[in-house]
Amino acid sequence: MANSRFEYVKKFETHMTVLPETYIVIRIDGKNFHEFSNIYKFDKPNDIRAINLMNACAKNLVLKYKSEMICAYGESDEYSFILRKDSQLYNRRADKLTSIFVSFFTSQYVFLWNKFFPIENSLNLKNLPMFDSRCVNYPNLDIIKDYLTWRFVDTHINNLYNTSFWALVLKCGMTTREAEQKLNGTFSKDKNEILFSQCNINYNDEPEIFKKGSLINKKGEIMHVDVVNQINEIFQGF
Numbered sequence: 001m002a003n004s005r006f007e008y009v010k011k012f013e014t015h016m017t018v019l020p021e022t023y024i025v026i027r028i029d030g031k032n033f034h035e036f037s038n039i040y041k042f043d044k045p046n047d048i049r050a051i052n053l054m055n056a057c058a059k060n061l062v063l064k065y066k067s068e069m070i071c072a073y074g075e076s077d078e079y080s081f082i083l084r085k086d087s088q089l090y091n092r093r094a095d096k097l098t099s100i101f102v103s104f105f106t107s108q109y110v111f112l113w114n115k116f117f118p119i120e121n122s123l124n125l126k127n128l129p130m131f132d133s134r135c136v137n138y139p140n141l142d143i144i145k146d147y148l149t150w151r152f153v154d155t156h157i158n159n160l161y162n163t164s165f166w167a168l169v170l171k172c173g174m175t176t177r178e179a180e181q182k183l184n185g186t187f188s189k190d191k192n193e194i195l196f197s198q199c200n201i202n203y204n205d206e207p208e209i210f211k212k213g214s215l216i217n218k219k220g221e222i223m224h225v226d227v228v229n230q231i232n233e234i235f236q237g238f
């Protein structure tokens with residue numbers, strides 16, 4: 001680029017650099033997917049096509065940066081990508097990492113949509129998917145393990161609630177308000193009991209992909225495992 005007297009404006013650009021020797025998590029999350037999932041008529045509470053699409057996008061991202069990755073974990077409209085603490089990707093610049101990851105993911109999501117959804121449910125220009133993205137760094141192995149465990153436990157809590165809620169509405173004919181009241185203040189064991197006795201559903205028999213979310217290793221293998229039990233294996237060597 002030719003020098004000009006205007007070039008001084010570059011001095012106003014600042015870059016946030018992630019601390020060295022710390023684990024990096026880039027988490028993307030669907031923008032307003034409550035509405036997006038209604039517009040495209042996702043099955044409730046879990047649409048396997050939408051989950052498989054999220055997984056396909058995340059897998060491609062993991063494989064693109066596999067030498068930097070420890071793993072990725074996703075559920076619902078979110079995905080976390082966990083990078084090695086010695087990663088030098090984009091010189092650890094937070095703005096580069098968040099923007100490149102989220103734009104890569106979003107373009108994959110749009111491009112792959114028709115592989116997972118039927119042609120009559122194609123994306124339309126007025127309702128295209130958007131994702132936000134953040135970059136957080138974690139200083140040690142214990143805390144990065146707790147981060148992944150947090151997302152896993154959240155998956156369990158959300159899925160048990162959503163499975164119970166939609167079973168009461170769709171199978172037992174309750175209104176959404178009645179189902180909400182029924183579940184208000186209940187613990188996990190109560191929800192399991194309500195599901196079994198009122199909806200004839202054994203939560204244990206629900207698909208693993210819904211109950212456990214999806215973990216992708218750096219080879220791009222997608223697994224649905226008990227993250228709490230396997231947390232040490234997942235981070236072995238990192």
Ligand SMILES: Nc1nc2c(ncn2[C@@H]2O[C@H](COP(=O)(O)OP(=O)(O)OP(=O)(O)O)[C@@H](O)[C@H]2O)c(=O)[nH]1
Nearest residue numbers: 030031032033034037042043044045046047076077
């Ligand atoms: N029916 C259905 N809805 C889903 C599925 N996956 C995600 N969603 C919807 O996506 C939402 C994701 O939660 P949030 O990220 O908290 O909500 P959001 O509407 O995306 O809001 P922001 O992230 O704050 O923009 C869920 O509450 C559901 O409404 C699915 O498989 N089926």
Ligand SMILES: [Mg+2]
Nearest residue numbers: 029030031077
């Ligand atoms: Mg969202």
